[in-house]
Structures are given as C-alpha cells and as structure tokens.
Amino acid sequence: MFHLNKDRAAGIVLGTSFLITMALALFILAFLLAESLPVLREEGLSFITGQVWYVAGDIYGALPMIYGTLAVTLLALIIALPLGIGSAVITSEILTGRTRHIVKSLMEMLAAIPGVVYGLIGIALLTTSVRDLFGLMDGNTIFTAGLLLGIMILPTIMTLSDDAMRSLPGELRAQGRVLGLSHGQTIRRVVLPGSIKGITGAVLLGVSRAMGETISVMLVIGSLDRLPTPIYNVFTSGQSITSKLGREGAEGLGLGLQWSALAGLGLMLFISVMALTFTGNIIRGGVRPKKSKNHEVTG
Amino acid sequence: MSELFRLTKTSLYFGNTPVIHEANLTIKNGGITCIIGPSGAGKSTLLRSLNRMNDLIADFHHKGTIMYNNRDIYDKGLRLEGLRREVGLVFQKPCLFPGSIHDNVIFGIRHIREKKKEGFKVIAERTLKAVGLWDEVHNRLDSPAIGLSEGQAQRLAIARALAVGPKTLLLDEPTSSLDHRSARAIETLVKELGRTMTIVIVTHKLEQAKALADDVVFICEGKICEAGEAANIFSHPENIETRCYIEGSPPLDPTLPYPE
Ligand SMILES: Nc1ncnc2c1ncn2[C@@H]1O[C@H](COP(=O)(O)OP(=O)(O)OP(=O)(O)O)[C@@H](O)[C@H]1O
Ligand SMILES: [Mg+2]
Numbered sequence: 001m002f003h004l005n006k007d008r009a010a011g012i013v014l015g016t017s018f019l020i021t022m023a024l025a026l027f028i029l030a031f032l033l034a035e036s037l038p039v040l041r042e043e044g045l046s047f048i049t050g051q052v053w054y055v056a057g058d059i060y061g062a063l064p065m066i067y068g069t070l071a072v073t074l075l076a077l078i079i080a081l082p083l084g085i086g087s088a089v090i091t092s093e094i095l096t097g098r099t100r101h102i103v104k105s106l107m108e109m110l111a112a113i114p115g116v117v118y119g120l121i122g123i124a125l126l127t128t129s130v131r132d133l134f135g136l137m138d139g140n141t142i143f144t145a146g147l148l149l150g151i152m153i154l155p156t157i158m159t160l161s162d163d164a165m166r167s168l169p170g171e172l173r174a175q176g177r178v179l180g181l182s183h184g185q186t187i188r189r190v191v192l193p194g195s196i197k198g199i200t201g202a203v204l205l206g207v208s209r210a211m212g213e214t215i216s217v218m219l220v221i222g223s224l225d226r227l228p229t230p231i232y233n234v235f236t237s238g239q240s241i242t243s244k245l246g247r248e249g250a251e252g253l254g255l256g257l258q259w260s261a262l263a264g265l266g267l268m269l270f271i272s273v274m275a276l277t278f279t280g281n282i283i284r285g286g287v288r289p290k291k292s293k294n295h296e297v298t299g
Numbered sequence: 300m301s302e303l304f305r306l307t308k309t310s311l312y313f314g315n316t317p318v319i320h321e322a323n324l325t326i327k328n329g330g331i332t333c334i335i336g337p338s339g340a341g342k343s344t345l346l347r348s349l350n351r352m353n354d355l356i357a358d359f360h361h362k363g364t365i366m367y368n369n370r371d372i373y374d375k376g377l378r379l380e381g382l383r384r385e386v387g388l389v390f391q392k393p394c395l396f397p398g399s400i401h402d403n404v405i406f407g408i409r410h411i412r413e414k415k416k417e418g419f420k421v422i423a424e425r426t427l428k429a430v431g432l433w434d435e436v437h438n439r440l441d442s443p444a445i446g447l448s449e450g451q452a453q454r455l456a457i458a459r460a461l462a463v464g465p466k467t468l469l470l471d472e473p474t475s476s477l478d479h480r481s482a483r484a485i486e487t488l489v490k491e492l493g494r495t496m497t498i499v500i501v502t503h504k505l506e507q508a509k510a511l512a513d514d515v516v517f518i519c520e521g522k523i524c525e526a527g528e529a530a531n532i533f534s535h536p537e538n539i540e541t542r543c544y545i546e547g548s549p550p551l552d553p554t555l556p557y558p559e
Binding site (some may be wrong): 096097169171172173174175176177178179180181182185189190193194 | 350352355357379380381383384387388390392394396397406407410411459460463
C-alpha cells in the first residue's frame with residue numbers, strides 16, 4: 001500500500017540519519033580517546049589534577065582549564081538562571097498579544113547571534129566596565145567570561161523556558177485561579193511545577209552551550225593557565241578548556257604529547273557537553289510550543 | 300428568600316460582540332438555579348461572569364452591574380480571590396492537576412494561609428465523602444488522579460471546589476461528558492448540595508433541569524428569555540422560544556440532544 005511505503009520510507013530516512021549521527025558521535029569519541037591515550041598514559045591522573053601546563057617541559061596538567069570551564073559555566077548559570085526563568089514568566093504569563101510576540105521574537109533573535117559577536121561586544125564594553133567597576137588592573141577575568149556567557153545563554157534559557165510554560169494547557173491556569181489562587185500563586189503553584197521538566201531541559205541546554213562556547217570566552221578570559229588564589233577569586237585572568245583549545249589547537253596540531261593533551265581536553269569537553277545536551281533533550285521530551293490561547297477558560 | 304446575585308443591564312463582550320446583551324436577572328440565595336438554552340446562547344459566559352472568571356480572557360469586558368450579596372463584584376475594594384473562594388466554579392471538563400488524588404482535593408486550601416483549623420486530611424475526607432467518592436478512592440489517595448474515570452474525575456473536581464468552602468457553587472454542564480450512570484450520580488449529588496448551599500448549574504438536558512431546578516433561567520442568543528420558578532416555566536412557558544425549546548418542536552438547534 002502507498003501509505004505503508006511512505007511510512008517505511010520516512011522510517012528508513014530517520015533511521016539512517018540516526019545511525020549516521022550515532023556513528024559520527026562514536027567516531028569522534030573514539031578519535032579523541034585514541035589521540036589522548038599518550039597523555040593519559042604519560043600523566044595519568046595528574047592530567048586532571050596537575051596545575052602546570054608547560055609545553056617546553058612536556059608537562060600537561062589541565063586543572064586550571066577544568067576549573068576555568070566549571071567556574072565560567074557556574075557564573076553564567078547564576079546569572080542566566082533567575083533572569084532567564086524570570087523573563088520567561090513575564091513573556092509567558094504576564095505579557096499578551098503583540099507585546100509578548102515582539103519580546104519573544106527579539107529573544108529568539110538574540111539566541112541566534114553568533115558567539116563571536118558577543119565576544120567583540122565583550123571586549124569593547126564588558127572588560128572595561130568590569131575593570132572599572134571592581135577596580136581591577138585588567139578586565140579580562142574569569143568573572144568577565146562568566147558574565148558574558150550568562151548574557152549569551154540568557155535568551156536560550158528564556159525562550160526554551162517560555163516554550164515549556166506555554167505548552168502547559170491554559171485550563172490548568174484557569175483551574176488554579178478559580179480555586180482562589182492569585183495570579184502569582186498560580187504561576188508558582190501551577191505553571192512552574194507543571195513545566196519544570198521543560199525548564200530543566202532548557203537550563204541544561206543553556207549550560208551545555210556555555211560550556212562549549214569558545215571564541216567569546218577566549219576574547220575576555222585573559223588566557224592564564226593558572227588557578228586563582230584564593231581559589232574563589234574569579235576576578236583574575238584564567239583559562240577554560242575551550243579558550244585553551246582555541247589558542248593552542250592549531251599550533252599543537254599533530255605535535256606529540258601537546259597534541260595528545262589538547263585531545264584530552266577535547267575529550268572531557270565532548271563528554272560533558274554531549275551528556276548535558278542529551279539529558280537536556282531527553283528531559284524536555286514532549287515539550288513542544290503549542291499554539292493555544294494563553295488563558296483558555298472554557299473547559 | 301433573599302437574593303444572592305443581581306444583574307442589572309449586564310452585557311458581556313468578547314471583543315466588540317456582545318455575548319450576553321443587557322441582562323436583568325436575580326438569582327436567589329439557596330436552592331438550585333438551572334441555566335438552560337441552546338448551544339452558543341451564552342450560558343457558560345453568563346455563569347463565569349458570576350465569579351469573574353471571564354476576566355482571564357484577554358478581550359473580555361462587561362457593562363452594567365453584577366451584585367453579589369448586595370455588593371458590586373467589580374467594586375475596587377473587593378478581593379477577587381475572596382470572591383472566587385466564596386463562589387466556586389466547576390468547569391465542564393474536569394481539569395485535574397498532575398499529582399495525587401489527595402493533592403487535588405486540597406489544592407485550593409493548601410496554598411492559602413487562612414483557615415487551618417481542620418487538617419487537610421480531615422477536609423479531604425469530608426469533601427470526598429460529600430461527593431460519594433470516598434469509598435472508591437480512600438485506599439489510593441496518594442495515587443495519581445489522572446487514573447480516575449471521567450465520572451470520578453468530575454466528582455473529584457467538585458470535591459476540590461467544595462474543599463475551599465464556597466457558599467455558592469457554579470457548575471457548567473457537569474454531566475455532559477459522562478455516561479448515564481455517572482451522570483445520575485452527579486445529579487443526586489447536586490440535589491443533595493442544593494439543600495445546604497446555592498447552586499447555579501448550566502445544563503443542556505431538559506430532563507436534568509426538570510429534575511433539579513428550583514428556579515430556571517432560559518437564555519437564547521444572548522438574551523434572558525425567561526426566568527423564574529421551575530414549576531411555572533415548565534408548565535406555562537410564556538415566551539415562544541422557551542416553549543419551542545421545552546416542547547422540542549421545532550428545535551432551535553438541531554445539534555441539541557432530544558429530551559429522552
Ligand atoms: N473566549 C472567547 N472568545 C470569543 N468568543 C467566545 C469565547 N467564549 C465563548 N465565545 C462565544 O460566545 C458565545 C457564547 O458562548 P458560551 O460558551 O457562553 O455558550 P454556551 O451557551 O455555553 O454554549 P454551549 O452550550 O455550547 O456550551 C459563542 O458564540 C462563543 O463562540
Ligand atoms: Mg457552555
């Protein structure tokens with residue numbers, strides 16, 4: 001039958017692209033693993049715990065970069081999480097009609113701006129403001145990078161959280177209101193719990209974007225392969241895995257242990273980002289933006 | 300009997316179209332008032348205006364006054380949440396929250412600081428008993444409410460509304476999506492509730508109105524054609540449209556279920 005054939009064709013196309021994607025991911029994983037074996041064999045655990053990255057001496061400790069990546073990601077999250085969810089609440093639950101549409105389109109546009117543009121704006125405005133605001137010698141700091149990343153992933157978290165809240169049926173909101181809950185109570189007790197999966201997924205995707213972002217971080221983080229002292233002092237220059245790869249990737253290509261160490265960094269990043277993206281998408285699951293009236297009252 | 304609601308020249312609009320046009324109506328305190336009329340007449344809209352649930356719809360506005368207990372419900376000083384807790388409403392399709400049966404029953408009181416004299420458990424048991432659901436669910440209060448049948452879900456929705464402690468309960472076609480037996484259970488329940496509180500119920504089914512109503516409001520095309528005591532209206536409908544509707548010939552709306 002014709003239908004059956006069409007369904008089968010679609011199935012074959014989907015199945016093939018899934019297999020290709022999986023194969024590609026496995027290939028990258030195997031490649032990175034194979035390339036990083038030398039450094040893992042040479043450095044062992046101190047590849048992760050070592051604080052010194054010294055190419056001339058063939059010493060490769062990645063801790064400053066691991067720290068940098070975690071620090072900028074965490075900072076980005078601290079900034080983007082409350083703001084992103086807060087503004088999603090505003091666009092999804094408070095604004096209506098044209099205003100909502102305009103704000104939402106704007107946010108979607110911002111989410112699509114390439115990292116390098118943010119990076120340039122970061123250099124131009126953020127580094128100097130951070131320097132002046134906190135009285136620093138140099139505005140290229142881990143904090144600056146985290147701040148920039150927070151601004152970058154804000155639109156992503158916001159639009160995806162907005163989608164998650166909008167996909168909640170309007171009747172649930174009306175049901176909350178009709179039982180005597182205020183608008184705010186309904187948001188807290190009905191909307192947020194009801195869309196928590198989609199929001200979590202949105203946040204994870206945002207975090208994975210922050211973790212994998214390279215250029216903009218490279219431009220403002222200061223590129224210093226050293227742990228700050230004290231360890232929580234993020235107002236010093238640092239290095240993230242991506243900024244390290246961005247700087248040394250080309251020059252280290254194929255060069256013995258340095259290349260292997262860079263591949264090792266790539267491996268860590270790849271696994272983390274893949275895990276976050278995968279989990280984020282799984283949790284988001286059935287969340288699809290639904291075109292329904294926000295406050296449908298009739299049951 | 301005293302009057303509970305008084306609508307004076309009340310018009311209800313979605314956008315520029317009036318769905319209810321200059322309605323004058325009083326609803327008595329106590330007993331059961333049935334709102335009947337053909338599909339699209341504006342029954343649900345009228346019902347929802349009694350506790351201002353239409354206000355959630357973006358392009359809704361109203362003219363005229365709606366008094367509740369001699370107080371304008373659009374009065375600046377009136378607390379909207381307080382009004383809705385006093386005038387409960389159950390939607391046509393039961394809309395249960397994700398979560399357990401227990402969570403659903405106490406949803407309206409859990410998040411309100413006032414009234415904590417009784418424990419949630421006590422209130423849940425009392426209201427579930429009131430709607431005749433206790434025997435069926437008392438040993439699975441913590442299981443998801445989603446698993447209930449339509450009839451059970453509707454009774455749970457009524458229990459949830461009752462738990463808030465309303466003095467008036469508005470019901471919008473509570474039996475429309477139910478099978479015959481579940482519908483009868485709800486009718487019995489409504490009749491029972493009508494003894495202790497004011498019930499305003501929208502219904503399509505003439506039989507149901509005849510069985511339940513103390514008073515009847517007949518609406519067609521956004522106008523109140525007739526309102527008054529059920530016995531009078533059913534035996535001597537003054538208005539030609541009412542008579543057609545009640546006698547069922549010719550039906551105003553072919554999609555109407557024919558009275559059995
Ligand atoms: N949210 C809305 N926005 C615009 N128009 C609406 C809205 N809700 C209802 N209407 C319109 O108002 C009119 C009355 O609707 P209402 O739901 O009150 O009728 P009803 O008598 O309850 O009908 P039914 O018996 O089918 O439930 C209809 O023409 C409907 O299309
Ligand atoms: Mg209706």
